[in-house]
Amino acid sequence: MQYNVKIEAFEGPLDLLLHLINRLEIDIYDIPVSEITEQYLIYIHAMKEFQLDIASEYLVMAATLLAIKSKMLLPKYEEEEDEEFFDYEEGQDPRDELVERLIEYKKYKEAAEDLKTLEQERGLMYTKPPSDLSQYAEEDRADNTRLDVTLYDMLGAFQKLLRRKKLQKPVTAKIARQEIPIERRMEEIRGMLSSSGGRKNFNDLFPEMERGHIVVTFLAILELMKRKEVSVEQEGNFADIFISAQRGANEVGHH
């Protein structure tokens, strides 16, 4: 089982910028570049602190922000020069291009939300496979029909089949699943780490594919990180993630 855990919680620098704009309640058409750049850099720095790999796009955006910031600091020409001559330049706010990109991106981010809603709605409908109609066919006349399907048609049909919910054979009695206390899972993780020399592949901490278990494990790791008992390492995008016990953490731990 591969997790392909994506270190970035954001879908890229534009997503991060939108997040900051939203959180700081900034007018997207009048972005205070210094403030947003500062916030952006704090984020990048925090990622580094946590030894997480930062995709190059984030760094390119950091550079862009700094460039815009410095342009904004340049004295404005319009006050001292002939208006007509600089007409073109005048309308040109250094932030324009970025704002345009943000707005364009936001449009599709919202469309993605709409799709998500449609996806959920559709998921509430259950369908049935086409019935076997052999009994109604006297002879197969398949030979004289044209084949006009593509690989995508076949894949599409297969995906549809996979989406068709499979019904359980016997209805199993609903057993309320025992919720694992986070504390216990933390203890288990400490145990797993110490028995493997203090470092363990992130994926190996999720032996069970059950949703509740996965979430509890995530939260346990999160809590351990918060208590600085463990740290997270990843060598590159899509590389495996490792969880390491911080030296001496166990002794000062909460137990």
Next chain:
Amino acid sequence: MPIFLFQHREGQTRLDIINWKGILESLLFAAGDEGLSLKQIAGVLEVDEAEAQEIVLNLQKDYKNHDRGIDLVQIAEVYQLATKKEHAVYLKRLVEAPGAAHLSQAALETLAIIAYRQPITRVEIEEIRGVKTERPIHTLSSRALIKDVGRADGTGRAYLYGTTKEFLDYFGLKSIDELPALTEKIDETDIQDEADLFFEKFHEKVEL
């Protein structure tokens, strides 16, 4: 709960609180050819089997209506929906319609299963699809997209099906390895999302 059931059954007061017949129809529809046992129905509706039986009979009565095209039948201990026999002539027309010149969804599904899981027996295909698959296999064979490639071990020694060279030619593939990889594991994206959420929360902490 039984109170609602009775009220609904007698049809005097329409409290519309639990619409048993509609729910049962949904369940049977989705169960398709596999059908549902009385026990399963009772389990899902959270009623006892006698009550489940009554709901089944009520629904069955509705299907008797001339306007309906489906029937609730009991075959080998399971209840399932089926098209009404008197409409067979139209189903025949559907099968033989000249418009059906393309491979049907059934045939495409079958072809995909064979392509990705070969060699595979008909019974195994039917388990995946949940419907009888004789006709699609016949169609695909007669189009030379699949062929039998041997016999399975064990009783019956069922035919094993695989794709043909024509299959590769038709889809412009050099070899079967060129088939696009499937993201079949349903949970993968789920876990991905949980991982994302996890890191999102994590970022809020680091924050930012």
Next chain:
Amino acid sequence: MPIFLFQHREGQTRLDIINWKGILESLLFAAGDEGLSLKQIAGVLEVDEAEAQEIVLNLQKDYKNHDRGIDLVQIAEVYQLATKKEHAVYLKRLVEAPGAAHLSQAALETLAIIAYRQPITRVEIEEIRGVKTERPIHTLSSRALIKDVGRADGTGRAYLYGTTKEFLDYFGLKSIDELPALTEKIDETDIQDEADLFFEKFHEKVEL
């Protein structure tokens, strides 16, 4: 033939000669999630498309009845039967894997861009998203939600991507024109932080 149709439509005389609704229900039931186009329906019933449309609407009206568990929906250009959404809770009890394979945020964003801007190249998508988009494109292709629809002019002759029929099916859309309009309004600060309720519950427990 049209005479019977009218008599049936008006529901005054029940000659019971041709029971269009019942027949259509049989046909749709048999077609399952492959569905039937209006043309196919008209062909099998041997009526014209306007009449077929009327029969469809009549049947659709019947399904609105509270007692019914199925619905007649139009998805990806075809009519098909599906269970009513409000019964999903009961159906979930019957189903093996909880939760469908929903798409990741990256995949949804990429798909949204492709859906509204098709045909479009990967590079153009990446310009909008501001990040590499190879993986989401790969996922979307293997789930047959997008396909390459040609090559762009110019150097590299990059693949152009577009959405598929499965895309329409997956999101329950009649046709691509049914996509919700892109919002141009930008001032409202309502981008939620996608706080998952599920997570929040745990949140309180760990006192993050």
